[in-house]
Amino acid sequence: MSDRKTPRPKARLPRGFRDRGAEEIARERAVVEKIRAVYESYGFEPLETPAFEYTDALGKFLPDTDRPNEGVFSLKDDDGQWLSLRYDLTAPLARYVAENFQNLPKPFRRYQVGQVWRNEKPGPGRYREFTQCDADTVGSNSPAADAELLMMLADTLDALGLKGQYAILINNRRVLDGIMDAAKIDASRKGTVLRALDKLDRLGVDGVRQLLGAGRKDESGDFTKGAELSENQIETVLTFPTRKSLAGIEIGAGGQAAYDELVSIRNIVDSTHGEGHIVLDPGVVRGLDYYTGLVFEAQLKFPVKNEKGEEVVFGSVAGGGRYDDLVSRFTGQQVPAVGFSIGVSRLLSALQERAPVALDPLVVVLALDDTARSFAMARELRGAGLRAEAYVGNRKFGDQLKYADKRGAAVAVIEGADERARGEVTLKDLALGAELSKSVESRAAWVKDRPAQISVKRGDLVAEVRKMLARH
RNA sequence: GCAGCUGUAGCUCAGUUGGUUAGAGCGCCGGAUUGUGGAUCCGGAGGUCGGUGGUUCGAGACCACCCAGCUGUACCA
Numbered sequence: 001m002s003d004r005k006t007p008r009p010k011a012r013l014p015r016g017f018r019d020r021g022a023e024e025i026a027r028e029r030a031v032v033e034k035i036r037a038v039y040e041s042y043g044f045e046p047l048e049t050p051a052f053e054y055t056d057a058l059g060k061f062l063p064d065t066d067r068p069n070e071g072v073f074s075l076k077d078d079d080g081q082w083l084s085l086r087y088d089l090t091a092p093l094a095r096y097v098a099e100n101f102q103n104l105p106k107p108f109r110r111y112q113v114g115q116v117w118r119n120e121k122p123g124p125g126r127y128r129e130f131t132q133c134d135a136d137t138v139g140s141n142s143p144a145a146d147a148e149l150l151m152m153l154a155d156t157l158d159a160l161g162l163k164g165q166y167a168i169l170i171n172n173r174r175v176l177d178g179i180m181d182a183a184k185i186d187a188s189r190k191g192t193v194l195r196a197l198d199k200l201d202r203l204g205v206d207g208v209r210q211l212l213g214a215g216r217k218d219e220s221g222d223f224t225k226g227a228e229l230s231e232n233q234i235e236t237v238l239t240f241p242t243r244k245s246l247a248g249i250e251i252g253a254g255g256q257a258a259y260d261e262l263v264s265i266r267n268i269v270d271s272t273h274g275e276g277h278i279v280l281d282p283g284v285v286r287g288l289d290y291y292t293g294l295v296f297e298a299q300l301k302f303p304v305k306n307e308k309g310e311e312v313v314f315g316s317v318a319g320g321g322r323y324d325d326l327v328s329r330f331t332g333q334q335v336p337a338v339g340f341s342i343g344v345s346r347l348l349s350a351l352q353e354r355a356p357v358a359l360d361p362l363v364v365v366l367a368l369d370d371t372a373r374s375f376a377m378a379r380e381l382r383g384a385g386l387r388a389e390a391y392v393g394n395r396k397f398g399d400q401l402k403y404a405d406k407r408g409a410a411v412a413v414i415e416g417a418d419e420r421a422r423g424e425v426t427l428k429d430l431a432l433g434a435e436l437s438k439s440v441e442s443r444a445a446w447v448k449d450r451p452a453q454i455s456v457k458r459g460d461l462v463a464e465v466r467k468m469l470a471r472h
Numbered sequence: 473g474c475a476g477c478u479g480u481a482g483c484u485c486a487g488u489u490g491g492u493u494a495g496a497g498c499g500c501c502g503g504a505u506u507g508u509g510g511a512u513c514c515g516g517a518g519g520u521c522g523g524u525g526g527u528u529c530g531a532g533a534c535c536a537c538c539c540a541g542c543u544g545u546a547c548c549a
Binding site: 011015058059071072087088090091116118120121123124195216217218219220221222223224287289290366368396397398400401402403404405406412414416417418426428430433434436437438453 | 473474475476477482505506507508509510511540541542543544545546547548549
């Protein structure tokens, strides 16, 4: 170790990114397959778009040379044009629809599963790369399209084993507008009010009341300025969210029509799916600029724990709404659209302890002194549909067993010179052995007894391995 | 962005009012055991004490600034 000119790089993940291992990948695949199956059964067709888009096609965050990566990950292409990693699947959809408008059936119903990236500060359970599972209907302003998506979301959550354990909360932005008009909130404060209402689930009524009034101090002591509404205004704005009632509030013709539409959408879903899936909830706001009518979120009714085992306010596992202006950015034509997005990673962490996914058991064939024979046995086991591998390292026998143990293998297959001479193989039940080892004190006795292993005819390899696996 | 807290081995952390050569547990590697996982025992590798400057005879510790991480909050498609 002589003079090292450059210091070693530190092995570390970029902030907000994660590695994912076998178990999580298996769980995500299983979940995504269930979601896909439901979407496809509804006739939604899959679409894939690239990770990069031209930045101006994504909208909103146009990079300038000083701050090219505000909110999104951006880079400059060879020809000087800005590219960005997509931050959702909806903006690429709008681009796709605008680009292929004449060839698409209207309504165009598609789903898309993919990673999205956001260049922002990560938080607990919040990353800069995550998977979304979107379904959208473009080209229909009918409540039928809204209702269909709500049904499909309900069926999807049912298919994931969450039947009866969630509620889809729906609201309409025009109802909120009506309420704010009734409270005589001037236009400059509406944004602040909506943002405050959006935080009901996290901050509670008292926190939101502070944000609507003078302001709120967070637990670090930092102060957030409020909307400075009067007591009366605050009461009016909070009446619907807290008492779930519009009694005594005149929300105007537009607001009333939007409210009636919400009720009719709920009734459609109730008629096909039974009551209780859809709940009118005025606390649902979902952002500011994007949605134009219906907004909704799916919330889990059961408590969710974080990595430390603490119960957390979980928020929504899926959300969406109606956005009627997205395609017009490209074409100038209003194209009504409605859609939702399932946050697959969030859903997975919520599902973790409730619906574990079991991996197929693994068989490891140890390679004592004849690699070719080990490979042949592993191949034979694979041919029988088992997950099997031959040891490809170069360590001694004891270490090979340690390896099998660490892999979580269920069975080890051993064929050394002794076994071969007898035309047999030794099968070791690693799971059973791990259990037995708890009561063994001395290594000598453990080695001598060789628990949980049997010798079988080489020709019966597959059948005997199957028999051993069947015990668990 | 704002605020609070925290930075010592791969990980989790200890390190007395500032005092010699910076420690522990876990993990890793080797051995006890040329063919048997766990536990145990023995040995080993692994550190610019986040960085820079300052105070001091002396700084991992004290001060200033910077950087990074975590948490909350703001913004958020």
